[in-house]
Amino acid sequence: MYIDSHQHFWQYHPEKDAWIDKTMQAIRRDFMPSDLEPVLHANGVSGCVAVQASQSEEETSFLLECADKNPFIKAVVGWADLQGDNIKETLLRFSEHNRFRGVRHVVQGEPDDFMYRPAFRRGIEELEPLGLTYDILVFARQLPAAIDLVRRFPKQRFVLDHIAKPVISAEPDKAWADHIRILAGHDNVCCKVSGMVTEATDRTWKQEEFTPFMEVVTExxxxxxxxxGSDWPVCLLAASYAEVINIVRAFYSxxxxxxxxxxxxxxxxxITAI
Known part of the structure; x- marks a missing residue:
């Protein structure tokens, strides 16, 4: 059974979703479970993981409500203020829902030293005792901080989103590739083959352009x-769902x-039931 490990839902609001700028007209609207379910079915995907897109506990609650009403949503990666004084209580409250499985912060929008901050790391400390995962969302230049983070918390389960968003070009950047290999040397880290189509120049691409990047990650x-992971609906800026999934299907045996x-x-x- 296929699972899409990375997609989003939102009820679009221009202030809350300010990151969706005027160049992203295709996704400046609501995207709800009823929009995704037929797409998953058409592509042979049985379930998905809903991941936060905005930094609010309200969105986490919204995603959990979506999961309650839609069994194909198998897990939720929400947001909680990892730097907050009451982070343990917040995580305990969300963990009462059996599909709350992890946390993500949009670190790509933060200063490059964000993951070194003591307050952030105190929040990370609260995840492992509750069995919660952490999705690492960074740009390639922030990988050194990610490497230090996973080294500091060897029992915490991490997953790198979107292969750290390298610029998709003729050849992978050597620094990116070197940092991916170092990160992968820590066995508490996984990697999502996701979010690549929107990193292509002008959001135009050919399937073979992704091959050297996927080779680095897979090796x-x-x-x-x-x-x-599809990164739906963000992927729609550069590709259809079918095109995204076929990039992965074509690469692996x-x-x-x-x-x-x-x-x-x-x-x-x-996830124990599909």
Whole structure:
């Protein structure tokens, strides 16, 4: 069974969703479970992981409500203020919902030293005792901080989103590739093969352009720690859902696909029923 490890829902509001600027007209509207379910079905995907897109506990509650009403949403990665004084209580409250599986912060929008901050790391400390994961969303230049973070918390389960958003060009940047290999050397880290189409120049691409990047990631992490994610609906800025999933299907062998397209995400997020 296939699982999409990374997608979003939102009820669009120009202030709350200010990151969706005028160049993103295709996604400046609501995207709800009823929009995604037929798309997943058409592409042979049985379930998904809903991931936060804005920095609010209200959105986390919204995603959990979506999961309550839509069984195909198998897990929720929400947001909580990891730097807040009451972070333990907040995580305990969200953890009462059985599909709350992890936390993400949009670190790509923060200063490059954000993940070194003591307050942030105190919040990270509260995740592992509750069995919660952490999604790392960074630009390639922020990978050194991510490496230091996963080294500091060897028992915490981490997953790198969007292969750290390198610029998709003819050849992978050497610094990005080196940092991916170092990050993958920590066995508490997985990687989502996701979010690549929107990193292509002018959001135009050819399938073969992704091959060298996927080779680096797969050689580094192995097929037991890589998982497919669509990044729907953000992917619609550069590709259809079918085009995104076919990039991954075309790269991996028939033997590898069950892990990359489903088992690895299920194991990481503790998804036991499809």
């Amino acid at each position: 580094a992490f192995g097929t037991d720690r890589v998982m497919y 028939e033997d590898e696909l069950p892990k990359v397209m489903g088992k690895n995400a299920a194991d990481f997020y503790g």
